Amino acid sequence: MRRLPTGLLFAMPALVVMTMLIAYPVVYTGILSVTDADGAFTGAENFRDVLAARVTPKAFQNTLWWVGGSIVFQIILGTATAILLNQKFPGRGIVRSIAVIPWVVPGIVAATTWAWMFHTEFGIINYMMTSSGVADAPIGWLTNRHTVMPAMIAINIWKLFPFVAIMVLAGLQSIPNDLYEAARVDGASFWDETWHVTLPQVRPVLIAVTLLLVIWALNHITTIYAITKGGPANLTLITPIQIFKLGFEQFQFNQAAALSVIFFTVAMVIVALYIRFLAQGGEIAK
């Protein structure tokens, strides 16, 4: 009898743990998605039911807004902050520490705090706006259909742009000074330097960070669930929250599993496309 290769033997314990932690839940979700509550096989029925519900396309649409809106501003604001923090100025250390606070605050704490700040009746934002005369009457930030999703996105941006800033800052500090010196010899301005030296150099970092942000935004639940639970009238219902509500509030575990499978597939396609087309040459993302 041939012995198992030593390498495989060493990897065995880790493989077993991986199987239990990753493969089992994935397979189980797959099984749940094609069976009913009693475990009988139902084929595509759960998929049909969940796709037929009006909230499903709406949640998808909301998810796109949520992910797109969050990422664009997180990247722009984060990169700008990184460039700023990379300059030499007095008190830089303190500013750098303060800048990471939003990222360090636990998600549920941040969400609750923002919910109170946005509150129509007791919120500090409305208080400041009405007392300074900017607004005549309190604004229902979390209940007006034009402001509630932007408010959620704003919280998400606030929460995660420091992460982008730290990553980009690390990337900036690894750029050799010679490049800037060479550019300055050629008469480059600050904007030329930023555009032609800095950004190309941190491109791999930005690509990796964007990918992370996309995945996080797609999986996000805390902020929105803690503040609006997806309401009012499903205006902030994103797909992960729909899955959560289907499963744990409405006990439709099989439909929730079906939606998870669909969502997983879509997310995988997005990530694959992203890596295929945008991340060419971005070594980190591969």
Added chain:
Amino acid sequence: MSQAKRIALLTGASVLSVAAMSAQADEVTWWTPNFNEERARELVAQFEEEHPEITVNLEITVTNGLPERILTTLRSGSAPDLIDVQHPWVNGYAQNDLVMPLDDVLTDAEDYNEAAIDYVTWNDQLWAVPYRIEAMAVIFNKGDFEAAGLDPEAPPETWAELAEAAQALTGDGKFGFAITGGGEVGNTIFRSVPFVWMNGGDLISEDGTEAIINSPEAVEAVKYWTDMYVDLGVSPTSTLENDGTANRRLFIADTVSMYQSGQFDLASIAQENPDIDIGVMMQPHPEGKDPASILGGWSWVIPADAENPDEAKVLIEWLAQAENMGFYTDTFPARVSAMDMPRFDDPMLEVYGDMLPYGRPLPNHPNWVQISQAYFDGIQRILIGEMDAQESMDLAAEDIQALLD
């Protein structure tokens, strides 16, 4: 170890083991929610005195996540012998053979609140013994009524009077009548569905085959209720964020003059703002019709695979005696004769007692949670101004119909 000590230990151990054995034979495990704990302990002590052959093991539960916990234990095959559950859950257990019929225990159904019996009846059998019932009414601030020139002793009775009073009470940062538009779905169900009922409508037809929430009567009621915020502006700006607790807080903070709630709010209002002269009125009804309210409350069930169902039945029979039930309930007893107890003779509770005969059970349907969510989404669409009542309820009816088919 000395000889004496060893003997003492041995005797102790054997006494314990004998006790354990006899306890196992006639031992009832009873799950009760924490708000009942103190009274349950007292009743258990009394019961054990009268029935020395039965030992009762109390296990205290918390309402948060309780439905899931009970469902798990009922499905697991190792359930306790007696569980306190909310009325609306009973039917689902009965349909899935998770609990025992209790017709041999509850033999005097005519002494019980009718709606409570309806809740626990399925397939012509009784599946639980209801012990606690409650219905919402409208709590109001008598001082505000006087300040607005209204008579606090003659609060609004009809919808027209309610709207008029609410408008008179609104102004100077005060709101006349607070409705709920946020929080858990149940908050809005409990407050708005009675209005639909009063007007002759419902969410689904009685046989559970048709969504009828877009019928003219239902839409008119939904419009009346949501107009408190949308059209009349007598409900706070934060309505879409508010649940029942938020409304109570606004009432305590003197921002709201009237809001719908149960008798469980009275104590905390009196404690947190003793200056408010609290009044309670029946739910106002459409001209010439009756008030309505959703009947809430709790029942006892015996799981289908309980180990000692016979002893559990003895315990339920004892607990269901009028004076024991009247002592045990947090609000009102399900038994009509127990209402005579002095405990319920509080003028503040009078209106709540008057509301009880108008209490109705929620519709029973396996997809009820999703149905109520679809209705709640419809209410929110109206409140945020996305649609009018008819359009929104048409959509809700479409969603609900899909859940019924």
